Amino acid sequence: MDVLYWFASYLFVLKYVVYALSVLLLIFGLDDLFIDLVYWGRKCYRRLVIYRKHPKLHYSKLKEKAEQPLAIMVPAWQEHGVVGPMAELAASTLDYENYHIFVGTYPNDDKTQADVDAVCARFPNVHKVVCARPGPTSKADCLNNIIASIFTFESQAKFTFQGFILHDAEDVLSAMEMRLFNYLVERKDLIQLPVFPFERQWYEFTSGSYLDEFAEIHGKDVPVREALVGQVPSAGVGTCFSRRAIQLLIEQGDGIAFDVQSLTEDYDIGFRLKQHGMSEVFIHFPVLTDTHKQQINKGSLKSASYSSVVCVREYFPNTFTTAVRQKSRWIIGIVFQGMKSHAWTRDWKLNYFLWRDRRGGLTNFIGFVALLVLFQLACIWGYQQLSGSAYNFLSIYGDEPWLSAVLWANAVLLANRMLQRFVFVTRYYGCIQGVLSIPRMVWGNIINFFANIRAVRQILEMGDVKRVAWDKTSHDFPSLGEARASYRPLGEILLSAGAINKEQLHNALTQGQGRVKLGRYLMQQGVLSGEQLAQAIAEQAGVEYRSCPPLSTPEQGDLGIHKTIAVRYAIIGLFLEKGVLHIASEQHLSPVALGAISRKVGHKVRYYIAQPGQVTVALKMHFSDDSAYSYANLQRRARRSDWPHFVNAHYSEFEAISEVAMLSPSVANQVMIGQENSDSGVGDYLIAKGVIDEQTLELAQRIMRRPLASDKPASSSEVSL
Template sequence: MYWVDYLSLYLFALKYVVIVVAIFITVSGFDDLVIDLVYWFRWVWRKFTIYKRHPRADQDLLLSVPEKPLAIMIPAWHETGVIGSMADAAARTLDYENYHIFVGTYPNDPETQRDVDEVCALFPNVHKVVCARPGPTSKADCLNNVLDAITQFEKRANLKFAGFILHDAEDVVSAMELRLFNYLVDRKDLIQVPVYPFERKWYDFVGMHYIDEFTELHAKDVPIREAVVGQVPSAGVGTCFSRRAIETLLIDGDGIAFDTQSLTEDYDIGFRLKEHGLEEIFVRFPVPEQSKSVWQKTKIFGQSFRESNVICVREFFPNKIETAVRQKSRWIIGIVFQGYVTHGWTRDWKLNYFLWRDRKGVLTNFFSFAANLILFQLMLVWLYESFWPEAYRFLSIFEESALLVTLLWINVLLMANRIVQRTIFVSQYYGLFQGLLSLPRMLLGNFINFLANWRAIKQVIQQGNPRRVAWDKTTHDFPSLGEISRARRMIGLILVNQGSLTEPQLKEALLTKPEGMRLGTWLVHSGQITPLQLAKGLAEQAQVGHASIDAYRLAPELLAVIPLDIALHYAVIPIQREGNHLVVATESALSPIALSALRRKLKLDVDFVIAEIGQVTVGLRHCYARYRLADSRETLNAAIAFGRISQSNRDAAWTYYVSRQIMLGEVLQTLGRIDAAAFSAVLLQHASSTLPLGEYLVEHGIISQETLDYAISVQAQIQPSMEDVIARFEHIETADKQLHSHEI
């Protein structure tokens, strides 16, 4: 039969194909083995030398460094509903306060812009950036627009961010990530933490094969790369650049930090910074959320206590083959083709070795897939010969080929090593079950990488130049972390809905409101609503309760729960404590970031209520002021004792005085001399200063002395002194007596 002859010829030719494939796989396998040996030698050496002499660093080291301002950069194209989740998760989980999130949006993406606007209303440290060009452009172009907006914000707030952090909208960050960056950013210029994909269902092999690749890459390969050559490829997320690094990139790019034509601008930056001699580091820093004894009760079999608690970035990766292929083809084009065109080879043979490892994937993806195909074909022939009656017996391709047999045995051993290595590293973080599943997922991974390779090569050929290939954004999922707060409603509309104000009154108030006063403050000062009505409206806006407080009656032991600096910084007064639960009063809603920071700093479960206007301001001046002034209540009591005003008007005079007290910061913001976000950043810097706020603002060039003097004069016009209040009520009582005498 003629097909037997054809098959025999095919198997004969296949033998030489197998030899070529086996040689390349052997070379690649020994290449991987070198990294394995270096890693384990280094692991043993550090375990029995360094860590015997020096204790391992823990989170106390991170907490010992004062918070520096950090900027998080997020590109957002069609990310509706995601930014709010990320900001909410960051506010609730990050053990850090001095950070700002800058979200890059596009003019032709109004849904995402609307979503970011709502988030900005709730989170004062979130800022919307609108890119100059319609999207999608590229991640690098979006980041350049974001960086420009950060520069403008720095000028308004007169601060300089110490670190610039790359994240995607769908990232979930570790609580101590910013603490780690804060600790290292003065000494290192590129800081990268591991990326660990979220688990999906065990049978979702497409989405789960990412955990195999990232785990081994970020637990073994990149740490060895950093140790050997001091160069770290950024992962695009969980990367912090020092200010020196950003300035170097701007100079190097003639004012453009990120290469807009690169599909993997993150990978590109690592080489650019290395060329300029800047320091890069890949950090695996474990910070356990619970003690080892508690962790033992809930751990997954095979997990490592230290390795499963490293500071890292978590996110979902694509779970469809076509999406995974698109994403990986972008990586291949950026790393292999664009990387070679842009950087070529260097004079450092060690760095060239790792460049070879980056680029060999364009070959290994094909050879690995070819090996799978060959194995499949040989299995079909074996099944035919073993189970088909009267089957033909073909000469084995391994007959009389000592070279091929030797290569195959070497490859079997190298493959066994690969399986063991991957199982170890996957198990350390995800448990032994996932470690064992990494073997079948390896086969699917080879297939996806082959398709991605093919697509990448086709795109490069079609464009003629790898730098012309367009950016192809990958859509990710964001994990469900609970419902986030709704968009904040305007206080004027709330007061109208509550019946405290009519629509004509609201319109009139908006037209007549003097400068230096918020709408609610003006409505109380003009007598159109009461302080209680304003407190109820603000409480509904913040979705919390309201209260009327008298700080003079609070117990000293309750006031001592909050230190002076914290009380003044957040403008809060403790009013109730039950066990570990503390309720504080404030005149305006605390942001989620501020509330979380209060809980961390006080180590208590803190909630807040809205107090009537002026009550917290007067309470802070009486209970927490750094510089004591005359006690207004004593002044009032003295006036009553001397008969200037009657006892019956005491409460009315005190309420009038309190409700008209206003803080300097509110005046400056309302006058437009500093915006709310910049003022929040300034307060964090002021917390470590002993200067009064106004003097601090002038000394650091945030406002001029003329501006401060004008703001103080406006404040004096808005808030009367107690002597003014006494004179007012003295005049009212005198007028009443005269009117009463005329009636008699």
């Protein structure tokens, strides 16, 4: 009897729980249905009206706009082994050259610092930033340190970045990302790209739940938000801020752009910029090439246009614990910190989306409770069917017509939710992932529930939502194949090759460094031959050495190399074989430079290291108006016994200026990007930009002339210039 009493009480309570859940689920379902109707109505209108009057912009138009300097900001706490592959992949895939990556590290993270140092040695456009305070602080604090370093670099290189881009170290960038930002940054102050996680194995439901959520949120919810209120929440990656936006944030923050106490500073900034009338955009921009069309399996139902959008790809957590940790940070930042930082406004449309942001604190709990209740009802129904009991326990719900109507409405809304999820996942990932997204809805709800629990517990433990620490999540990075050898100093290579001894290296480092490069100094002192130096540089760069006599070089126009390309990168074309253009350089060419050369000449590129002066003399012969470097005059000069020294003694003007002015490789590279589109010579351009003064240029020109006048190695007094 007692058991029946307690069971009846349980059914009574369960009945009113079902009532409450049914009403709440109906409200949330209608809320989602509104977004669905707006999205599909807007899509139909744009297709039937807008795109008939205004055709979509073709991606080829992006290349017509001159490259503006863009800065990529990468916070890196315990990211060793990740930064290098990211820079490597960006250099090999980005259809852009005028960008720099600033990596924020911490003084108590030696492994990441060492990793970034190795990357900086290979990539002149990668810069290490060491934060003032030991880590982990917050992502916002790291970004503030990065911005300060960017401004310092700007003052050194005498130029300004036009776009500031947020990325994580594990991000994989689309080839046209920089082009798209470059095209929009003058008109838009916050540009957000969609994020589409990488697929893992079909049975890994945790990482798959991220795939489903981002496909629907960035495929539908955020575009509707932008269309209705013009406000876009940054995803923290794939976000570009205009210079105007960064300057405004710094002014409003009393010198600090990002809120250091916010766990989701990206979300916070979207509102701050909107409050000051800044223009924000969420951009779905397809780059549909013939290759991409051929790769689409029509049976997968994947959309060729949708799956080719410029976006950010990365691997998200694939374990329950790491997913709960990451999502609890998002919940604290968006729901709880958001309620404290962003009050309700007078704009009902903006308030509506604030409500949608914050309702996660309720829906994560309600959805989980609904699963538990559904499970209990299923068990009760199963017991009735199997036991043959005369009791019809579920009859307590049968005399409520309104409840029946609400339950049917919720069933229809649930079916719509499943259909929407299937459609948006299928558009990008194909129908297999679309089908899997249905059962993953349950698993995602469980993850979100426990993330909510953890978020609330953290806030209660700290006593203040602003005091919760940055809980970084580790990510995976796609494999790039064989790892590259670590960067070795030139002196170490020369020692191991037996080209110099320790005493000669010590003397060169103490007497010559800071005036000329180590290899050049050793060669000028007669310690090293041009061939030995070139072989050492080739080993350092990981490429082959090849002697390239200037008189043997072919006409550059025949290889598709124009003067602007040859002079800009200090290269000379050798031959074209099987679609690969073979070129020579006297210095290491970064992967970024090689990618730019390849795009400009329309061929894959392979380069060799030539002896000092060989490329410089060849460039003068092919492109200079100086009669002394005509083919006939150089041919007569080559008959003299000192011809090798004559060639090796040649400096390029920019190399001489860089040594005298002690320009870092990163500054020097940025200066040359700007000079490429200038009608001025290198020296005049640098003076006009304020990088050097006339005295520095004169000293550089003296260094270039003296070896030619004497036809003998330069003395130590000449090197001291």
